[in-house]
Amino acid sequence: MTIVEHPSRNGVDTAALFATIDAVKGNTEIAKFQFRASNTWVSGTHNRSTIHGFYGAMQEMTHKESRTYDADHPAVLVGNDNGPTPVEFVLHALAACLTSGLANIAAARGVNLTEVTSTVEGDIDLLGILGLSDEVRNGYQQIKVSFKLRGDDPEKLRAVVEQSRKRSAVYDVVTNGVPVAIEVDAG
Amino acid sequence: MTIVEHPSRNGVDTAALFATIDAVKGNTEIAKFQFRASNTWVSGTHNRSTIHGFYGAMQEMTHKESRTYDADHPAVLVGNDNGPTPVEFVLHALAACLTSGLANIAAARGVNLTEVTSTVEGDIDLLGILGLSDEVRNGYQQIKVSFKLRGDDPEKLRAVVEQSRKRSAVYDVVTNGVPVAIEVDAG
Numbered sequence A, B: 001m002t003i004v005e006h007p008s009r010n011g012v013d014t015a016a017l018f019a020t021i022d023a024v025k026g027n028t029e030i031a032k033f034q035f036r037a038s039n040t041w042v043s044g045t046h047n048r049s050t051i052h053g054f055y056g057a058m059q060e061m062t063h064k065e066s067r068t069y070d071a072d073h074p075a076v077l078v079g080n081d082n083g084p085t086p087v088e089f090v091l092h093a094l095a096a097c098l099t100s101g102l103a104n105i106a107a108a109r110g111v112n113l114t115e116v117t118s119t120v121e122g123d124i125d126l127l128g129i130l131g132l133s134d135e136v137r138n139g140y141q142q143i144k145v146s147f148k149l150r151g152d153d154p155e156k157l158r159a160v161v162e163q164s165r166k167r168s169a170v171y172d173v174v175t176n177g178v179p180v181a182i183e184v185d186a187g
Helices: A016-024 A086-107 A156-168 A167-177 B016-028 B087-110 B152-167 B169-175
Strands: A032-043 A045-054 A058-069 A112-124 A142-151 A180-184 B034-043 B047-056 B061-073 B113-125 B142-151 B179-183
Touching: A016 A086, A016 B047, A016 B179, A032 B087, A045 A156, A045 B087, A058 A086, A058 B016, A058 B087, A086 A112, A086 A142, A086 B034, A086 B047, A086 B169, A112 A180, A142 A156, A142 B087, A167 B169, A167 B179, A180 B152, A180 B169, B016 B087, B061 B087, B087 B113, B087 B142, B087 B152, B142 B152, B152 B179
Parallel strands: A142 B179, A180 B142
Antiparallel strands: A032 A045, A032 B113, A045 A058, A112 A142, A112 B034, B034 B047, B047 B061, B113 B142
């Protein structure tokens, strides 16, 4: 399998993409994935997650390397700023998911991209998490994503963003919510 | 302001924490924050976010350094594995937020922590995002967080996790959802 045999558009190996979709059509078990992160508290609001293994395509798999990500609060929120806040990683995840998706969709539709940038802004009122108001929610009140795309016809570019929104995992999680179960071993 | 002047528990400067809460009680404008990420498409499903500036405490602020985070799909999902998937960053954000919160809450309650680790697992069926089923959602179907805590009395440890869940920004976002607006400049 080489680049020569699988022409790509926007850096997407469209032949492999369509082959994957065909494989999943033939056996839907392939599509069942479980992603994972493990986190260790360091001190105060500083903690660190490791992302490496996952389950998918009917087997345990790993990313090609284990990666760690620090999170913390900035000084203004009584932390030491050893990493972004947890809520900022949500914004990264949302931008990344929409961007990955639109690159795939553009390639599948034969739409060329030359530039894709985005900014994501999340508004949050800390009266919620500080326990100072029962009427203010803990999380973001609203999130705005602003995309700039360059490449083929603007209408086609807008259409791939819209299709990415319709098929984005993180957009779905962030807009619709997911049930979360928490277990505690405090032995 | 030194460590000597502000005794800390679990690495949390509790005096600063209570002072912050008092300051916010006096002027609720201080609590209005906006967090941000900016993302640039690299190639295919590979893209990169930068997290640096934010608004809070009535002023524009920055983290002490600008940090970048790559996201990509693994080979099995037709990417080059230059970073975790976007959905894995959501799991990191969730673990990090619950952990930051429980460390603060434990310190405020005078509960000592010696160890906090967690694993987060998110189950997702890719029939949704691949467009192969209209009945399967795009995002996670369920997420499970498993905490291990050591320190003071187990009942107190369980109680700080429960209080963190009640006041976690990311837990709220992930379980309840947030309105997301998307704007596109395809000029």
